[in-house]
Amino acid sequence: MTSINFIVAKDDLDQCKTITTRLPDADALPQDVLLVRVDRFAFTANNITYAVLGDELKYWQLFLEPSGFGNIPVWGFGDVIASKHPHVAVGERLFGYFPMATHLVIEATDVSKRGLRDGAAHRQGVAPVYNAYARVSGDPAYAGRHGDYQALLRPLFMLSFLVDDFLAEHDDFGAGAVLLSSASSKTAFGLAHLLHRRGRKVIGLTSAGNTGFVTSLGCYDEVVSYDRVTSLPSDAPVAFVDMAGNSALRAELHRHFGSQMKCSLRVGLTHRATAADEGELPGAKPRWFFAPDQIRRRAKEWGPGGIEQRLGAAWSGFAPLLERCLTVVESRGPEAVRQIYLDTLKGRIPPEQGHMLSLLG
Numbered sequence: 001m002t003s004i005n006f007i008v009a010k011d012d013l014d015q016c017k018t019i020t021t022r023l024p025d026a027d028a029l030p031q032d033v034l035l036v037r038v039d040r041f042a043f044t045a046n047n048i049t050y051a052v053l054g055d056e057l058k059y060w061q062l063f064l065e066p067s068g069f070g071n072i073p074v075w076g077f078g079d080v081i082a083s084k085h086p087h088v089a090v091g092e093r094l095f096g097y098f099p100m101a102t103h104l105v106i107e108a109t110d111v112s113k114r115g116l117r118d119g120a121a122h123r124q125g126v127a128p129v130y131n132a133y134a135r136v137s138g139d140p141a142y143a144g145r146h147g148d149y150q151a152l153l154r155p156l157f158m159l160s161f162l163v164d165d166f167l168a169e170h171d172d173f174g175a176g177a178v179l180l181s182s183a184s185s186k187t188a189f190g191l192a193h194l195l196h197r198r199g200r201k202v203i204g205l206t207s208a209g210n211t212g213f214v215t216s217l218g219c220y221d222e223v224v225s226y227d228r229v230t231s232l233p234s235d236a237p238v239a240f241v242d243m244a245g246n247s248a249l250r251a252e253l254h255r256h257f258g259s260q261m262k263c264s265l266r267v268g269l270t271h272r273a274t275a276a277d278e279g280e281l282p283g284a285k286p287r288w289f290f291a292p293d294q295i296r297r298r299a300k301e302w303g304p305g306g307i308e309q310r311l312g313a314a315w316s317g318f319a320p321l322l323e324r325c326l327t328v329v330e331s332r333g334p335e336a337v338r339q340i341y342l343d344t345l346k347g348r349i350p351p352e353q354g355h356m357l358s359l360l361g
């Protein structure tokens, strides 16, 4: 039996190909090992960022490929097709971090009613969340369209939730308005929804072609295209959450707002235009928002289940927006996956689309 894997050159993301790898015989799997067929997975700009930071944040270590190539991690669903674990049955559905492939071999460990972990040695250098699989068979929240929304947005919404929480905790650093770059991205509009809900003024910065979509979301009070950011009034305090990671835009905003720039958080890299050395900028010093720190602190303060409970409540308020503003597009087979990968890499995906892919034909 074989797996089809979609791999990219680590030092040149334009280069990609599919390869076929041999899988172990189902009968000869070692104790506790599962063979999983990867059924469907989401693909957004966030996955491109995983590839851009693959070496730095060890994403390439999760799913090993031939030298020079990497397999981009994706959030999605897999079905157990062979199991040597006494408590995991064939036919079970798992949700978690998968490779862009048709199959994955998992060394099941820490198996509980709700989930399990892959204990493979090469996967242990990353945050535990990347090795965890939820057991979701029969769970309506992970079925059909709701399942697609989970794969497409839930991991991103976690970040939106944590940034909103961080800003709220600091009284938004005294800012009267929060600026979001790549306002059309799923991570940004999740955050805009949360900020808007607690009465913050939210200003979306986006490319000229995406202003219509961003305005239609209804959670931005104002939408400004990148070429017009200096038309914003600069005499009141603002906070900036940067999903685009564009050095030139960041410098322009800091110079425009000067000391009124009260907080500048780096979150994403959608534009992949970051200068190595930016030099000093006026206003608050830009800093990376590191989600695991916020999670660790809140887990301690809120106790067991505290984050999940609050995140779940926030998600219930957000999910209805998705029905209205997101069209799920499904594509199957290696050629379709290649096309969506390249379109995402080049920024050619319309923001109202959410892509669910499968390498299975």
Ligand SMILES: NC(=O)c1ccc[n+]([C@@H]2O[C@H](COP(=O)([O-])OP(=O)(O)OC[C@H]3O[C@@H](n4cnc5c(N)ncnc54)[C@H](OP(=O)(O)O)[C@@H]3O)[C@@H](O)[C@H]2O)c1
Pocket (backbone or CB within 6 Å): 044, 045, 046, 047, 049, 050, 155, 156, 159, 181, 182, 183, 184, 185, 186, 187, 188, 205, 206, 207, 210, 243, 244, 267, 268, 269, 270, 271, 289, 291, 344, 345, 346, 347, 348, 349, 350, 351
């Ligand atoms: N630090 C964390 O823990 C964390 C967690 C979640 C997400 N993020 C980051 O947040 C960012 C957004 O991710 P997402 O999955 O939400 O994105 P998405 O929904 O796929 O975003 C699409 C938008 O990003 C911009 N974009 C994408 N590719 C581009 C390209 N090649 N050139 C120019 N613009 C491009 C465009 O927005 P505009 O026209 O509006 O610029 C586009 O409409 C990613 O960098 C992701 O890694 C970070």
